[in-house]
Amino acid sequence: MAEKNPTICIIDDNPVDREVFRRYLLQDTRYHYQFYEEETGEEGIALCRRVQPDCILLDYTLPDINGLEFLAGLVDSSGSIPFAVIMLAGMGDESIALQAMKSGAQDYLVKNEMTPGNLFRAIHNAIERSTMRRTLEKHQQDLEQKNQEIQAFAYALAHDLRAPLRAITGFSQIVAQDYKDALDADGRHYVDNIVDACTQMDRLIDDLLSYTRIEHRAIHYKPVALGYLVQQIIENMAERINQAQALITVAEDLPMVYGDTTLINQIFVNLIDNALVYRKPDDQTRLSLSWYQDGDFAVVRLADNGIGIAPKHYERIFNLFQRLHGDELYPGTGIGLAIVKKATDLLGGHVWVESTPGEGSTFFVKLPMNIS
Incomplete structure (x- = not known):
């Protein structure tokens, strides 16, 4: 009116x-x-x-x-x-x-x-x-005000959950280690479940804090050598990669992009971690990073030979807390790919996926190039 x-x-x-x-x-x-x-x-x-x-x-x-x-x-x-x-x-x-x-x-x-x-x-x-x-x-x-309030609440909630979670984790670990002989099989099983749940909760809080921090930190734009950054990520994730017995190949000519180093790091850490989680147990996990230029943008491809994603879920997987599998099959929090999308959007880029169920997935990350 x-x-x-x-x-x-x-x-x-x-x-x-x-x-x-x-x-x-x-x-x-x-x-x-x-x-x-x-x-x-x-x-x-x-x-x-x-x-x-x-x-x-x-x-x-x-x-x-x-x-x-x-x-x-x-x-x-x-x-x-x-x-x-x-x-x-x-x-x-x-x-x-x-x-x-x-x-x-x-x-x-x-x-x-x-x-x-x-x-x-x-x-x-x-x-x-x-x-x-x-x-x-x-x-x-x-809407923006409500989003800010929700993000502030999520940040405060995740932060405040730390103290009681540490106490639960510490006491449950003491029971599991020092009193296991006093427990029967069912008791040990229950305590082990508590310890595992605490570990999962700790990871959930970490991921939630990472997601909310994206909205609350200043973005510092500068040229970023993507090849060097990816190699640093792989070195830092070496133990995780070795546990999965994964083979990662990286193109030698990954470009310079223009963005925030921390956000770009979060994008590729979470994409690689996602590929290591959703791997096929009977095949060696293989990941490859390559790229192509699209105007003033670099499009980085991360391809894997994992379990794949049905086309109907292409958009859903980037939503917060969205998971396609139970934690007993593939552990996770449903936040990693949401972080990827949020970080990519903040950098003025775009992320999408193409996949064949049972054969693997290719994630595409489109980022501004550092064109001098």
């Missing part, structure tokens, strides 16, 4: 034309308008920023600037014009109309051809679009 008393800014140096616009609009039975007027472009821009009107009636020819320069002066920090603007001119000029629409005007009217009817239609459309935009902006602000 639009406001009952929309605000109109009339920016025109001709007092006769301004009077005509007011007289026309006073005939409108849908709205009761509030009018503000200025005769020059610079004063008109200041007025619009102060009043925040629902619609601007803008004369193309002003004493100090033209209508296109006026539109440029309205552009906000997001690069858009936050007001609905109807450009007015003394004669029909298709080139000016096209330029005005490209520059952010919502409509274009010729003064000599104007009637109350076509002015009403233009302003009604402008008001409806302005109201819809403000509603969407308000919803977006509310």
Whole structure:
């Protein structure tokens, strides 16, 4: 629903034309308008920023600037014009109309051809679009605030769970090690389950903290040598890779990309870890990293010969806490690939997967290149 008393800014140096616009609009039975007027472009821009009107009636020819320069002066920090603007001119000029629409005007009217009817239609459309935009902006602000609150809550919750979890883990390990002879088989089994559950919970908290930290840390962009970074990751994960008896091959010409080292590290750590988890038990695990250039972006491919993913799950696996298998088959928290997607999005990139169930998966990570 639009406001009952929309605000109109009339920016025109001709007092006769301004009077005509007011007289026309006073005939409108849908709205009761509030009018503000200025005769020059610079004063008109200041007025619009102060009043925040629902619609601007803008004369193309002003004493100090033209209508296109006026539109440029309205552009906000997001690069858009936050007001609905109807450009007015003394004669029909298709080139000016096209330029005005490209520059952010919502409509274009010729003064000599104007009637109350076509002015009403233009302003009604402008008001409806302005109201819809403000509603969407308000919803977006509310959603962002709620997301921030949820992330802050998740971070605080994960942090506060640390202390009691350490106590449970410590005491259960003491029972498992020092009192196992006093327990029967069922008792030892139960204690072992507690220890395993504590380990799983500890990993879940680690992954949740990693995910929430992404939103709370500053991003530092710089050139990143992807080949060197991947080799460092492989060295740091050597024990994990050896346990899985995995063979990893890396292209020697991995490119320089432009991004945040920590975020890029998280992307490939989690992708490699994912491949090591979802491997086929009877085959040697093989991973390969290669890449190709797509314009100003590098697309890195990480291919494995694991269990694969059905096409219907391609999008789902990147959602938080989404898992396709039980923990008894493939341990995990359902956060690793969500971290990959979040980090890639923050870097202005994209991640997707192609897979054949039973044969393996290829993850693609598209990142900006460091092009000098």
